[in-house]
Amino acid sequence: MQHTKTDTDVLVVGAGPTGLLLAGDLAASGLRVTLVERRPHGISNMTRAFAVHARTLELLDARDLADELVKTGTPLSGTRLFGRLSLDLSRLASRFPFLLITPQYEVERLLERRAQEAGVEFRYATELRGLRQDADTVTAELADPDGHVTALTARYLVGTDGLRSAVRTALGLPFPGVSVIRSIVLADVRLAQEPESLLTVNGAGDTFAFIAPFGDGWYRVMGWNRTRQVPDTEPVEIDEIREIARQAFGTDYGMHDARWISRFHSDERQAPAYRSGRVFLAGDAAHVHSPAGGQGMNTGLQDAANLSWKLTSVLRGDAADPEALLDSYQSERHPVAATVLRSSGAIIRLAMAHTPLQRAGRALLTRFLNSARPATDKVMGMISGIGIGYGAGPAAHRTGGHRAPDAELVGGRLYELLREGAFVLVTPQGTELTPPGAPKTPGRVATAAWADPARRTAMLVRPDGYVFWETRIPASA
Structure with missing residues (x-):
């Protein structure tokens, strides 16, 4: 098939974490x-992101970056919300059973x-003014x-250029939603007194706040005061x-020496469509939500790994049905x-609870979650990304399923x-097979065997770490 001559295969607009991971994958x-x-x-x-969840660390592990990133921050194996709800992240079924507190710039640096190193052509100080597309x-x-x-x-072009995306604007796509909370203040500070727990979250009266350590003596503090709702432009001290x-x-734990202070508001918005022809949206260009749960950057990075x-x-010409495969980005990630x-909005609204009825409801919910481990595990799975899966479609168009946990293989x-x-095809030891839907291009499927000789499952894993196809192989095969 002949293609029109182009200057590049993929133009990525926006060099935040989402754009950097996407561009690196494509160039690699x-x-x-x-x-x-x-x-x-x-x-x-300097943005608000400071938390890297377990599933994101798994995706970075698949790019040989996770262990290096972990060294830059502080792993938190658990936290307590609203003074009552305990979340034990050490129960996550992952090589990374924790929340990593590290500033976004460390993620971007790697x-x-x-x-x-993969050969991406960078053009900084460059602004998108418009776009047009044909077939x-x-x-x-x-x-x-x-x-x-x-x-x-x-x-193709991918807009990873944030809340005020020039790509989304050029496409004329709506970005419906609301401002869920205003006048949030953020600061990176030093503390004279160490908090009682590594991640400290609480609300009282008309305020709520949290404190998290970066591990180098600096702490990220976020706070909100219902009685002081001012524009983002209002100075903050x-x-x-x-x-x-x-x-x-x-207590204020003796806060001092703020190196960065900001005031912002938090929106809940999502583009109805992540694709328009040959143009895609990912990360904050496609969706924004409250900072509760620390899921924003993580969701964007997982968008990039999917796309x-x-x-x-x-x-590369591997896709049996290119349009269906590209459309699956929307059906899986939207x-x-x-x-x-919904989840980040629920957390922030629980934190903002101030009437007696609202606080009673919050107390009832936290008591239930503390006593119902399956429900708590489900909450932790969704927030960490470990519990996220993609519904499989008809066999002819199946593109994904559940997350593939890390496993020991021969070698x-x-x-x-x-x-x-x-793609990675993992089979029982001594078994050879050709899975349906596997790419035909040489080098696009790596093969391995389970280290456990008793394991009889055959599994084809997508490059983003989700199961494409699996079956059980009889012991006699």
Whole structure:
């Protein structure tokens, strides 16, 4: 099949975590990738993300980055919410049974390095001014700092450019939703007194707040005061955060030396469509939600892992039905983000409870979750991403299922083998088979056997770590 000549295979707009992971995946598979970012290179993207969940660490493990990232932060194996609800993350069935507290810039640093090593072409201080597409290509109008506009043509374009996405705007896509909470204050501070638990969350009176350690002597503090609702542009000083902490916790832990302070509001929004022709949305360009649960960056990174292998399969000619495969990005990821909107919204509303009836309802819910381990495990599974799966469609179009846990194979682990960026076929020892729907291109399927000789399952795992196909092999086979 002949294709129109293009400047790049995929143009990614936005060099936050989502765009960096996506671009790195595509380039590592041998595709030409251009990544444009409005910010100049080296300008810190000081954002609110600070938590990396277990499923995201598994995806980073499949890119040989997780262990290095863990060294930059503080793993939390449990937390207590609202002074009553205990979450024991050590029960997560993962190599990473914890929540990693580390600033977003550490995630970006590793992903940027990987993308550079894979050959991504970076264009910083470059702004998308418009785009147009036809049956074969997408053409983007890109402006440099002097305002000079040039055209770049790609096979596909992905907007990972955040809440105020220029890509989404250029497509004319709506971004319906509401502002769920206003005048949240954030700060990175030092403390004279260490909190009683590593992740401290509480609400009292008209306030709620949380404190989490980065592990290097700095703490991230978030607070909200119902009686002080002001615009994002209103200056914020450390005394305001101290006062919120004193009301929520009974102490401000001796906060001092704030290196960063910000005021923001939190929206709940989701684009109805993540795809328009040859253009896709991912991360905050597709969905935003409250910071409760720390799921925003994690959801975006998982968007990227889902989309990257599908674009790779289509561009390499491996997909039996390219359009159905690309459409599955929407059908798989849109419901996940909708669930995150609901769960993060529920957490923030519980934290904001202030009437006697609301607080009684919160107390009743937390007592139930504390006593009902299956329900608590389900909550932890969804927030951590470990419990997320994709519904399998008809056999002819099946693209996914449940998450594949890491497992010992002959010669290594499953997620070490996933670092090749290919499908992984795992079979019982001494078994050879060709699974239905496996890519035909040489090198797109890695093979291995279970380390446990008694295991009789055969499984084809997608590059994003979800099961594509599985069956049981009789012992006589």
